[in-house]
Amino acid sequence: MRTAQTVAEDFEVVVWGARGTLPGSGPCQTEFGTETCCVEMRIGQCRLVFDAGTGIVPLGRWMAAEDVKEIDLFFSHVHYDHIMGFPFFMPLYRPGTRVSVSLGHMLDGRPGSELISDFMRAPFLPIGPKVFSADIEYRDFKPGDLLKPAPDIRIRTARLNHPNGAVGYRVEHGGRAVAYVTDTEHVPGKTDQNVLSLFENADVVFYDTSYADAEMERFRNFGHSSWEEGVRLAKRAGVGQLVLFHHMPMRDDDKLAEIEAAARAIFPGTVAGRSGMTFQLAPARARAEAG
């Protein structure tokens, strides 16, 4: 039974990992961070977590220190860069903590609990999911389903274009919306209607900007998109802020800053995702008054 209650005025988003494919490393990657995909949304007392890349490890330490007892985790899909931090997420080892794990059936239709067991198996890892002492509840869904982690939080989902499948999310609360769309490939010259509908007038959108348009041909069918496509979608959907996300492991700080500046010149509401970056979403009423 959930005890957390949400408060309409309180909606904060924290980036714990913005890199894709592999963690980064080295002194040239300090500004944007080395951790792979993990974004936390704090809505009142609710803690929603999107993906369990290595960014979920420092998040788990922080949650344990704060004694967070209820967590809703949503996977975009289970490629390594989105799940590799899961066995090291400290709240899973804390009795009295409830963690719900939502996984959209991608293309194979296997239950989430089975996918997690499969991921944490010998000899690749010395521990299986039995080692966890938190109360873990698996919630399987299909892309397109509407999820309601709390009475006043709606999460719309949609299928993305990615090998083995992936799911995009749009979290709505108190007249505000944040979209988390990563690991999706666009068809050049064609707008992805699934992504557009998740983006429509959202305050903040995260988008897979692994590549530049000029690289798309070389990486066709890898399942990723470009920063230019992110800008086109953000402009078309009327979003507030575009967060460039799923940075390639080889991109250093200088290159990411260059991409961020180029995107900003076309769409000023662009930022490149960095570990530790936060967004405070103004109440819808305050935004309306500000015009």
Ligand SMILES: [Zn+2]
């Ligand atoms: Zn990925």
Ligand SMILES: [Zn+2]
């Ligand atoms: Zn992937």
